[in-house]
Amino acid sequence: MSRFCLTLCAMQEDASPNLTAKSLACRRGDRLLFKGLSIAIAGGEALHLTGANGTGKTTLIRTLAGLTTPFAGEVERVGAVGLVDERPALDPDLALGRALAFWQRVDGCNDPSKALAVLGLEPLLEVPVRYLSTGQRKRAGLAALLNRGAPIWLLDEPLSGLDVAAIEQVTALIADHVSGGGIALIASHQALAIEGLRTLELGDFVPTEEPA
Amino acid sequence: MIGALFKRDLGRFFPFASAAGGGGAALPVVFFVAVAMLYPFAVGPDANLLARTGGGVVWIAALLAAILPLEKLVAQDIELGTFDQLRLRGVTEEVMMAVRLAAHWLSFGPPLILAAFPSAALLNLDSATLQLLLLGLVAGTPGLAAIGLIIAALTASLRTGAALSGLLLVPLALPILIFGAGALARQDAASIGFVAAISLLLVALAPFAAGAAIRAAREV
Numbered sequence: 001m002s003r004f005c006l007t008l009c010a011m012q013e014d015a016s017p018n019l020t021a022k023s024l025a026c027r028r029g030d031r032l033l034f035k036g037l038s039i040a041i042a043g044g045e046a047l048h049l050t051g052a053n054g055t056g057k058t059t060l061i062r063t064l065a066g067l068t069t070p071f072a073g074e075v076e077r078v079g080a081v082g083l084v085d086e087r088p089a090l091d092p093d094l095a096l097g098r099a100l101a102f103w104q105r106v107d108g109c110n111d112p113s114k115a116l117a118v119l120g121l122e123p124l125l126e127v128p129v130r131y132l133s134t135g136q137r138k139r140a141g142l143a144a145l146l147n148r149g150a151p152i153w154l155l156d157e158p159l160s161g162l163d164v165a166a167i168e169q170v171t172a173l174i175a176d177h178v179s180g181g182g183i184a185l186i187a188s189h190q191a192l193a194i195e196g197l198r199t200l201e202l203g204d205f206v207p208t209e210e211p212a
Numbered sequence: 213m214i215g216a217l218f219k220r221d222l223g224r225f226f227p228f229a230s231a232a233g234g235g236g237a238a239l240p241v242v243f244f245v246a247v248a249m250l251y252p253f254a255v256g257p258d259a260n261l262l263a264r265t266g267g268g269v270v271w272i273a274a275l276l277a278a279i280l281p282l283e284k285l286v287a288q289d290i291e292l293g294t295f296d297q298l299r300l301r302g303v304t305e306e307v308m309m310a311v312r313l314a315a316h317w318l319s320f321g322p323p324l325i326l327a328a329f330p331s332a333a334l335l336n337l338d339s340a341t342l343q344l345l346l347l348g349l350v351a352g353t354p355g356l357a358a359i360g361l362i363i364a365a366l367t368a369s370l371r372t373g374a375a376l377s378g379l380l381l382v383p384l385a386l387p388i389l390i391f392g393a394g395a396l397a398r399q400d401a402a403s404i405g406f407v408a409a410i411s412l413l414l415v416a417l418a419p420f421a422a423g424a425a426i427r428a429a430r431e432v
Contacts, residue, residue, distance in 0.1 A: 029432070067296055068430050081300050087293030091224070105216035106301060148301075 016043040017079030017151035017183050019064065024073035026059045033059055034202060035072065041185065043079075043151065046178045046194055049187040051202030057187040058085070060202070061154045064185065079183070082150035084158055088141035090129045096140055097125035103144045115146035118169065134161035142170060153177060153184045160188075213303065214311060221315035225281065240277035241323045247273035248331035259336045266335030267345050267396035273331070274324055274349060275385050278356040281320060282381070283374040285312070285364035286426065295426055305423030313361050313418050321353035341396055347404050348392040355411030358418035359384045365422035369429040 018041070025035035033056030041047055049057050062068045064075055065083050090099035104112050116122050119139040124132065132140065138161050145153065153174070159167050167190070174184050175194045186192060251269045252262055289295055298308055328349055332342045363380045367373035391406040 062296075062430075065296075065300060067299060083296065083300055085293065087291070087296075089293040089297040091220075091292070102216060102220050103297070106213050106298075108213075144297075150300075 016181065018042055018076070019078075019152055019183050019185070020076045021064060021070075022074050022076075024060075024063065024075065025071045026056055026063050026068075027071045028056065028059055032071070037073070039064075039200070041183050043181045043183060044178060046174065046184040046186065046197050048192055048194075048197050048199045049185060049202065050189070050199060052204070055202040055204060057202060058156055061085070061156050061185065061187055065154050077152060079151035080148075081152045081154060082145045082148045083154045083156070084138075084141045084145050085156040086160075088129075088137050088144070090137070090140055090144075092128070092130035094129060095126050096121065096129055096132065099129050100140065100144060100147075104147055107148045109147040109149070112143070112147045115143045118146070118173065119143050120166070120169075135163060135166060138162060139166060139170075142173070146173070151182045153182060153186075155184065155186045155188075157188055158186060159190050159192075213301070214307065217298070217303070217308070217311050218315060221312050222318060225285075225315050225319035238323075240280045240320055241327045243280060244270075244273045244277040244324055244327050245331055245334075247276070248334045251335065262336045263338060263341070266332070266337050267341050268393045269335065270328060270331050270337075270345055271348070271352075271389055271393040271396075274353070275356065275382070275389055277324060278320065278353075278360050278385070279378040279381050281316065282360050282364045282377045285316060285361060286422070287364070287368040287373060290368050290426060290429060296430070305427050306419045309361060309365065309422040309426070310419040313358060313415065313422075316361060317354050317357040320357060321349075324353060325349045340399060344395050344399065344401060344404070347401065348395055348407055351404050351408040351411055352388045352392045353411075355388050355407070355414045356381075356385055358411070358414035361418050362414075362421045362425070365425035365429075368426065369432060 019039070020041070021037065021039040023035075024037040024039070026033045037060070039047070049060065051057055059068070061083070063070050064077075065081050066075065066077065089103075090096070091102075100112065100116075116125070119142055121136075121139055121143055124136060129137070129140070138158065142158065155174070158170055158174075162170060171193055174186065174192070178184050178194065248266075248270060251266070255261060255265075295305065295308060299305065325346060328342070328345055332345065337345065359381055360377075363377045363384070367377045367380070370376060387410050388407055391403040391410070395401060395403040395407070
């Protein structure tokens with residue numbers, strides 16, 4: 001598989017990124033999703049998060065990103081976090097180019113063209129975001145991630161809705177990011193062809209009686 | 213970063229700002245003038261009656277016009293994930309809401325104040341009343357915008373949020389209406405000072421209340 005040697009907007013931090021969670025417990029509503037979960041990912045490592053629907057993959061990712069507070073345990077992050085989920089955070093009424101330009105201004109990214117070229121978004125720049133397909137929207141979210149240059153990537157189903165060529169492209173991008181010293185945590189139901197990928201499977205949490 | 217955020221918010225909310233994004237943002241102003249236009253038809257063309265009660269009607273119209281933009285104010289960006297992405301970039305919810313409050317007021321306050329001129333003409337208001345009305349609106353619209361933002365953030369994660377926010381705004385906006393319209397009845401500029409004080413308090417409070425509300429909306 002060809003490797004893309006991208007000199008995208010430079011990584012924001014030089015220090016080695018790190019993502020650790022210690023004895024994490026998360027709940028959704030009244031339901032405890034998991035407890036006692038510990039994760040340690042250093043720079044250059046990737047973790048594939050699997051598990052049936054409703055086992056807490058998205059909740060775990062949002063907790064690791066610091067968007068929700070864990071029920072118990074703690075999360076430590078060294079380095080900026082880039083998150084891609086089912087919502088690309090692009091104004092549906094704006095043309096894709098203008099919607100992406102907002103995040104480029106926020107991130108201080110001066111040269112977005114490479115990310116757009118790699119993800120094949122150049123022909124779509126004039127199309128309003130609401131007319132884009134699921135896969136195109138996903139690619140737009142990934143372009144914003146690339147332009148951000150964050151060392152920690154948290155990807156929630158990054159391959160859903162993508163065609164075969166795009167899946168290959170995105171997998172290569174993740175592999176490239178990891179081999180460049182970045183961190184990737186990918187929640188996906190699909191197999192990922194990335195070297196040295198570890199897997200963490202979230203199971204259904206079954207509450208046990210505490211001994212009296 | 214804050215500049216980019218402010219520009220985006222203004223582009224989304226300012227009436228006629230752009231072909232894309234600003235759709236429907238002119239509605240509050242149109243609604244405001246429409247009320248002033250309909251009132252003489254409803255009560256009859258008695259010039260004295262209109263001049264005496266017209267100022268109060270303009271205030272009610274302003275208050276109701278403040279409800280219209282609430283639906284799009286916060287809920288859409290929670291759905292799109294914009295606030296989450298900004299949070300990851302180190303922007304606190306309070307800053308996001310302060311920027312939004314400024315953009316919301318700019319897209320709703322000044323157009324409403326300008327629309328008060330044709331409304332005053334339609335209602336046969338004299339120049340002294342118009343002056344007090346304009347002063348009151350300058351002092352009062354930031355407060356209305358702040359109440360609107362807090363309510364929009366609080367009801368954003370509710371399914372019937374849009375309908376509820378209209379109901380919630382009315383009682384909370386009552387002090388502004390009482391002192392704002394009261395200044396007209398007594399031809400007394402002093403109570404506009406109260407309107408300004410209420411507005412100031414609300415504007416200072418709104419970013420924190422709304423910021424806490426969108427943080428809480430994540431934890432469901």
